[in-house]
Amino acid sequence: MIQKKKSILEKIKSRAFLVSGFYLFILILCTQSFYTQNDLNFGRRPLQNLAKTLRELSRPSFVRIWNGNEHLEYKSDDGVVLRTEDQKELEKTFLHSLLRSGWMTFKIATLGSLIAAILGFLLSWPASKKLKFPKFFFWSSNIIINFLRSIHSLVFGLLLVGIVGLGPMAGILALALHSTGSYGKLFSEAIDSLDLVEAHALRLSGANRIQIFFHAILPELLPQFMSTHLYVWEFNMRDSAVLGLVGAGGLGLLLSDAVALFQWQRLSTLLLFLFLLVSGFSYVSSKIRQELLS
Amino acid sequence: MNKNIVSLKNVSLTLDSKKPVLNNISLFLEAHHSLTLIGHNGAGKSSLLKLLVGDLHPDQGVVQLLGQNISKEMDKDTLRKLRSQIGFIHQGLHLVGRKSVLENVLMGRLAHNQSVKTWFNIFNSADYDIAYEALKDVKLQDKAMLRADHLSGGERQKTAIARALAQSPALILADEPTAALDPRASHEVAGLLKNLVEEKHLALITVVHSLELLDKISERLVVMKKGEILFDGNQKNITPDIFKTFYQE
Numbered sequence: 001m002i003q004k005k006k007s008i009l010e011k012i013k014s015r016a017f018l019v020s021g022f023y024l025f026i027l028i029l030c031t032q033s034f035y036t037q038n039d040l041n042f043g044r045r046p047l048q049n050l051a052k053t054l055r056e057l058s059r060p061s062f063v064r065i066w067n068g069n070e071h072l073e074y075k076s077d078d079g080v081v082l083r084t085e086d087q088k089e090l091e092k093t094f095l096h097s098l099l100r101s102g103w104m105t106f107k108i109a110t111l112g113s114l115i116a117a118i119l120g121f122l123l124s125w126p127a128s129k130k131l132k133f134p135k136f137f138f139w140s141s142n143i144i145i146n147f148l149r150s151i152h153s154l155v156f157g158l159l160l161v162g163i164v165g166l167g168p169m170a171g172i173l174a175l176a177l178h179s180t181g182s183y184g185k186l187f188s189e190a191i192d193s194l195d196l197v198e199a200h201a202l203r204l205s206g207a208n209r210i211q212i213f214f215h216a217i218l219p220e221l222l223p224q225f226m227s228t229h230l231y232v233w234e235f236n237m238r239d240s241a242v243l244g245l246v247g248a249g250g251l252g253l254l255l256s257d258a259v260a261l262f263q264w265q266r267l268s269t270l271l272l273f274l275f276l277l278v279s280g281f282s283y284v285s286s287k288i289r290q291e292l293l294s
Numbered sequence: 295m296n297k298n299i300v301s302l303k304n305v306s307l308t309l310d311s312k313k314p315v316l317n318n319i320s321l322f323l324e325a326h327h328s329l330t331l332i333g334h335n336g337a338g339k340s341s342l343l344k345l346l347v348g349d350l351h352p353d354q355g356v357v358q359l360l361g362q363n364i365s366k367e368m369d370k371d372t373l374r375k376l377r378s379q380i381g382f383i384h385q386g387l388h389l390v391g392r393k394s395v396l397e398n399v400l401m402g403r404l405a406h407n408q409s410v411k412t413w414f415n416i417f418n419s420a421d422y423d424i425a426y427e428a429l430k431d432v433k434l435q436d437k438a439m440l441r442a443d444h445l446s447g448g449e450r451q452k453t454a455i456a457r458a459l460a461q462s463p464a465l466i467l468a469d470e471p472t473a474a475l476d477p478r479a480s481h482e483v484a485g486l487l488k489n490l491v492e493e494k495h496l497a498l499i500t501v502v503h504s505l506e507l508l509d510k511i512s513e514r515l516v517v518m519k520k521g522e523i524l525f526d527g528n529q530k531n532i533t534p535d536i537f538k539t540f541y542q543e
């Protein structure tokens with residue numbers, strides 16, 4: 001008996017050794033490959049560049065609504081005033097469009113997530129190992145889920161802009177497609193971890209299948225599903241902000257503008273806003289999730 | 295007319311392993327009667343109960359419940375109807391933790407009320423009356439709205455009994471209804487079962503593991519050992535010494 005235990009321990013140890021050895025091998029391979037291509041360098045003046053970027057970013061543009069110059073004059077070399085700019089007014093307009101884009105991002109994330117949640121919900125049942133659906137449904141739902149999951153919403157966004165045109169619809173569909181995979185995966189994992197004894201007990205009391213589903217299966221799963229929904233929704237807030245980069249509407253549009261025009265101070269405002277938006281959402285959703293799963 | 299509510303004739307059951315779980319067992323129980331089943335872990339007690347509700351099927355022999363044959367090939371609706379009349383208190387209880395005590399008890403009505411409304415937790419007032427009555431029977435009416443996973447072990451046990459009662463059963467199968475209870479609670483639950491069964495003229499098969507509880511539940515004792523029936527008779531003469539031999543190798 002003890003002998004047996006020992007040999008099992010040995011086996012575990014040697015397997016752990018093998019796995020970590022393999023991991024080390026991969027690490028060395030990657031580093032070595034980069035090194036020989038001379039790709040492991042930080043550019044010409046990384047520190048100066050970093051300092052400059054940080055300096056710009058540390059002066060977010062939004063402070064101009066208080067201390068902005070109302071008569072900023074742009075002069076030509078010989079001192080002629082070409083035009084004057086009201087920085088306060090300009091910043092106000094920018095913040096306005098920021099809020100509007102933030103709202104757009106929220107709407108895209110919300111609708112995209114909802115569509116994905118519904119599709120993922122439908123796919124997750126046949127995809128679960130536990131429920132033993134016919135092989136065809138099991139495999140096809142799993143293939144769909146993994147296919148969708150493996151393609152980033154940004155890529156879907158690029159494709160969809162070509163199909164449905166620029167604008168929020170491309171964003172909604174891009175998020176919906178990618179997250180259908182995430183929902184399907186997370187939901188079916190929740191189903192897999194379900195203990196079916198309660199369902200079995202109800203079956204033995206003569207209840208029919210649909211009754212069992214509503215009374216013993218759904219009540220156990222629903223809190224997990226809702227928690228997953230909040231989680232993916234939150235995730236999609238971030239993704240949706242980036243989707244604007246490919247022209248799918250929302251904050252990303254402003255992001256790409258700011259980057260293209262080297263307006264680092266605006267970028268700084270944008271990033272702060274994004275941070276507040278996402279962490280605010282995250283705070284509320286984690287509170288709700290705690291409540292749900294207790 | 296066969297008035298046996300349960301009848302097992304020469305039943306053998308083999309699961310994964312080559313050793314049979316049940317070996318040529320015959321057991322009969324009349325309506326309105328009770329018996330207590332004891333035996334070592336793995337003797338086949340739970341398996342025997344599962345045979346009765348068609349959760350397992352024998353390799354050999356005949357299983358009858360309420361006068362009807364239970365078999366793999368039987369009509370699903372007939373099986374459902376039979377099951378609806380058997381209140382099964384499982385070894386692990388199997389309450390739905392996130393649901394309230396009352397909702398768990400109402401689940402006992404599902405087989406009797408298969409309307410679409412029950413999918414959304416809407417039951418007839420008659421169902422509510424029966425469920426509430428069952429809760430009163432186990433003196434748990436004050437905890438009706440509590441979540442099942444917030445109950446104490448004894449209360450969970452009583453909830454499971456109430457769910458079985460809510461089925462308006464002819465027979466109750468109670469698989470170790472006093473497991474994990476302290477001695478006082480065990481006696482209370484055992485006494486409760488016995489009284490309820492007598493009051494409502496039900497038949498009862500209970501699995502227990504302790505000598506003190508035997509006379510709290512029924513006169514008739516059936517002892518199982520390694521898939522066979524070792525003793526079937528009145529428990530009155532069972533002394534602690536004899537009791538011990540039931541568990542010996």
Ligand SMILES: Nc1ncnc2c1ncn2[C@@H]1O[C@H](COP(=O)(O)OP(=O)(O)OP(=O)(O)O)[C@@H](O)[C@H]1O
Pocket residue numbers: 309310311315333334335336337338339340341342385
């Ligand atoms: N589904 C199953 N598949 C394979 N073997 C099983 C299965 N269920 C039970 N057994 C085996 O059948 C035997 C009897 O099990 P059973 O649960 O009926 O015993 P028991 O008398 O109820 O024991 P306990 O007092 O521990 O509850 C055991 O050896 C068990 O391992």
Ligand SMILES: [Mg+2]
Pocket residue numbers: 339340341385469
């Ligand atoms: Mg058992």
